[in-house]
Amino acid sequence: MITLNPKDDLTIVCKLFIEKDVKFLICGARACALHGYIRATEDIDILVQNNKKNIEKVIECINELYPHLEEVTVDDLISNIVLKILDEPELDIMLSAWSVTYEEAQKDVCKVVFNNLEIPFLGLESLLKSKETEREQDKWDSKILREILKKKHKTKE
Structure with a gap:
């Protein structure tokens, strides 16, 4: 088990999302x-399940994490490709990671225990698919991740 500082941003955000029963995956x-x-x-990139009840829970978490910000609404998340919160902790919340939806990503979710929290991450193949964009950083990420995937397949042989 990996232990992080309990004050770590990832721990703080995931703990709240888990407590509120938000369906989410850490990506990016x-x-x-x-x-x-x-x-x-x-930042922390978070892919969330796209349904009204889940989005309402996400908004509840955002408003709890950032009480000093103007209230964020369900429409704010639905109408933006990425809802960026440029505060501490910095979050990018999305309903799809490029072409990858929460439902589609369920096929290869990786759950990891940090500070006694089971945190769901995008699996390697879904992560690679989420990097199929025109952004230079994503192209570079994709190149490295492909090599990791190739090595992973060689080790299985």
Whole structure:
């Protein structure tokens, strides 16, 4: 079991999401790190299930984490590709990670225990698919992740 500082942003955010029973997956650079590719990041990327009840829970979490911000609404999340919260902790919340939905990502979810919390991360193949964008950072991430996947398949042989 990996233990992080209980004040770590990832722990704080995930603890609240788990307490509120939000259906979510950690994606982006933090998921890359889980799969062996560590790079600097300032934010926590979170893919959430796209249904009204879940989105309402997400909004409840956001408003609890950031009581000093103007209230965020369900429409704010639905009408944006990514809902960016540029505060501490910095969050990017999305209903799809490029073309990957929460439901689709269930096929290869990786659950990891941090500070006694079972945190769900995007699996390697879903993470790779989520990186199929035109962003330079995603192209680079994709290249490294493909090599990790190739090594993973060789070890199974």
